[in-house]
Amino acid sequence: MRTADARVQLHELDTGRPWEPDPDPWEAAARLVRAAQSGDALAVNDLLTLLTPYVSRLCRPIALTDSADAVQESLIAVFQGLPRLKDPTALYGWVRTITVREAVRVARRAQRETPWGEFDDVPVSRSAELVCDVHDVLRRMSSEHRAVLTLRELEGLDERAASEVLNIPCGTVKSRLHRARNSFRKAWTR
Numbered sequence: 001m002r003t004a005d006a007r008v009q010l011h012e013l014d015t016g017r018p019w020e021p022d023p024d025p026w027e028a029a030a031r032l033v034r035a036a037q038s039g040d041a042l043a044v045n046d047l048l049t050l051l052t053p054y055v056s057r058l059c060r061p062i063a064l065t066d067s068a069d070a071v072q073e074s075l076i077a078v079f080q081g082l083p084r085l086k087d088p089t090a091l092y093g094w095v096r097t098i099t100v101r102e103a104v105r106v107a108r109r110a111q112r113e114t115p116w117g118e119f120d121d122v123p124v125s126r127s128a129e130l131v132c133d134v135h136d137v138l139r140r141m142s143s144e145h146r147a148v149l150t151l152r153e154l155e156g157l158d159e160r161a162a163s164e165v166l167n168i169p170c171g172t173v174k175s176r177l178h179r180a181r182n183s184f185r186k187a188w189t190r
Contacts, residue, residue: 026089033088044082048075054092061150062103062137062138063110070106074099095157095167100147104166107143139188145180152177 029050035043056067061089063070077098085094138146151162159177163170 002180027081027090029084029086029091033082033085033091036082037085039086044079047082048079051078051095055095058096058099058150058155059103059106059140061154062143062146063099063107064146065108066106067103068097069110070103073098073106074102077102100151100165101167104143104147107161111143125165134190137184142189144176145183148176149180149184 029047032043032047032050036047039139044077052075054070059067059070066115066163074095078095081094081098084103085091137148141149147166148162151157151165152159159173162177163173166173168176
């Protein structure tokens, strides 16, 4: 029996009524947060399972090949900070802030450890798939530029929201975004 099927049956046994999907996923996530904060280990597991795809989507363009490490570090930070989350309905914004900061930290660490000089002489293949080309361009950018591009282009945040997530002034976000777009454009046209 699959875990989801078992949970449905347990719900029906516990409550005496059939399980129905939650019409408001935001409220369902907030309920999971409250249950996790009160010590429910299953709720913690369900919450982290729910958040993993979201965290992965944020980490991939920032931490690149180290995104698995960034996801793990982010989920650990979320787990450790969960008792301090005051408003469970603000879960996704709170997780986004933690995740972007952790992904940038992991990317910086990897950048210091990677001997980039070895890759400078490798020619970029124009016949490679589009995804590989984009990945290559992103790999050459700083983690700060990847973070601001991810927040603006993938997450759709405005400059003010991105500045709050990155904990930097709005003007810095604008200048980094401008430089990141120019850097991406130049690298893409080469």
